[in-house]
Amino acid sequence: MFGNETVEVDFGAGPVTVPAWTTWVNLTGGRSGIPVPTDGPVDWTQLDKLPYCHSLLWSGAERGVVAALSKHGITGLEWRDASGEIDLTSTALDGLRLTARGLRRLRLPASLTSMFLQDPPPTVDVDAPESGRRIELLLFFGDQEPAIPAGLRSAGKVWLKVGRKFSARTLHGLAALESLDIELLDPPGTLTDTEELGVHQKLHTLLIENAYDWDPATLPELPALRELELNGTRRTTAAAVRARFKGTGVEVSVSGARSERWLAANIDNPFMDWVDDSKPFAIAACKAYTKALKAVDAIPADAPDRLPLAETVLRGFVADLDAVQEKYHLIDTLNREHAGEVFAGLAARAGVPEETAEGWFDDRNF
Structure with missing residues (x-):
């Protein structure tokens, strides 16, 4: 309907x-966002110019965003660095993503059907209709001990992303659990106390x-179990489960079953799973990462030229991945995104500012 039509909006920090036809608005500034004032009022009436907008990306203090959500019928929200007490009961949100280390209390609307909650404090007070029975819940725990917020313990469908180790005993309070996805993010991925899943009939x-x-x-024994999937496992584990x-x-499906030899050599390498595309391809990418990691860790922490040294290493890493792509042609969109995440991790380890690192990664051929 709009074709190439554009509008000018100014939330208080300059026109953009x-x-x-914009449907999603990033109000965090940066390279791809619309700037808002660092302090002072935000002009939320600018959303009137974007009648098709249904989702917002917001960061930091509340500053009127909740009232704007309610007035403009916004149904999707990602809120980074949310803190304090947040009451969303007046909104029509259907989907919600919160990064919530500083959150004390969260009140949720009856319309909510999915929620991603990252790093919630173990003491966070969540008030959800029917204790979250209608909400598909994804909880991401970084370096903190996982804990299920008490106000969400009627959730029936739960995804958990955790670090190196997880105990199934943590799930005891989920009385209505029907579907569970546990993803361990840090190798080797230790899952314990799975006998405790027996309470989830x-x-x-x-x-x-x-x-x-x-x-x-x-x-x-889980009497209601009908689907069991292993994604990223040992071949011996897969064989035992199938048997x-x-x-x-019970329908069993397995992907990413690894040999003991491959795991012994690559368990700590983020490109380990590229072996599903091609073993020589994965070996080459793993070698590029190992080389870059050793070089980053060899840079003295107090080196006055640490940034240019890091640039040399990280640009070398990109060049190595360019060579991998030139030979194997297997770095597709998903692998490219994964490589970007790996690059960002190396850059952070080297103390490189995020925007600087993004510029270096953009200078690539794959």
Whole structure:
């Protein structure tokens, strides 16, 4: 309808031209966002110029964003660095993403059906209709001990992203659990106490990801279980699970089953899973990462020229990945995004500012 039509919006930090059909607005500034004042009022009436906008990206203090959500019928929100007390009951939100280390209390609307909550404090007070029964819940725990907020313990579908180790005992309070996805993010991925899943008699779908350190014999009898998926596991684990459920009503699927030899050599390498595309391709990418990691760690912390030294290493890493792509042609969109995340991790380890690192990564051929 709008074609190439544009509108000018100014939330208080200067005018920006955007497409008239814009559906998602990033109000965090930066390279791709619309700037807002660092202090002082935000002109939320600018949303009137964007009638098709249904989602916002916001960061920091509240500053009137909740009233704007309610007035403009916004249904999707990502809020970074949320803190204090947040009451969203007046909104029509359907989807919500919160980074919430400083959050004390959160009140949720009845319209909410999915929520991503990152790093919630263990003492956070969540008030959700029906204790979250209608909400598909994704909880991301970085370097803190996982804990399920009490106000969400009726959630039936739960995804958990955790670090190196997770105990299934943490899930005891989820009385209505029917579908569970546990993803371990840091190798080797230790999953313990899975015998405790026996309290979840309604659990029909279970997905376990990257649990290379897990004894499948500890999985209890689950009378409602119908789907069991392993994504990222040992071949021996996969064989044991398949044998156990053969001829039963449980459908078992496995992806990313690794040999002991491959794991011994690459368990700590973020490109380990590229072996699914090609083993020589994965070996080359793993070597490029190992080389870059050693070079980053060799830069003295107090070196006055640390930044240019890091630039040399990181640009060398990009060049190595360019060479990998030139030879194998297997760095597709997903692998490119993954490589970007790996690059960002190396840059952070080297103390390189995020925007500076992004510029270096953009100077690539793959």
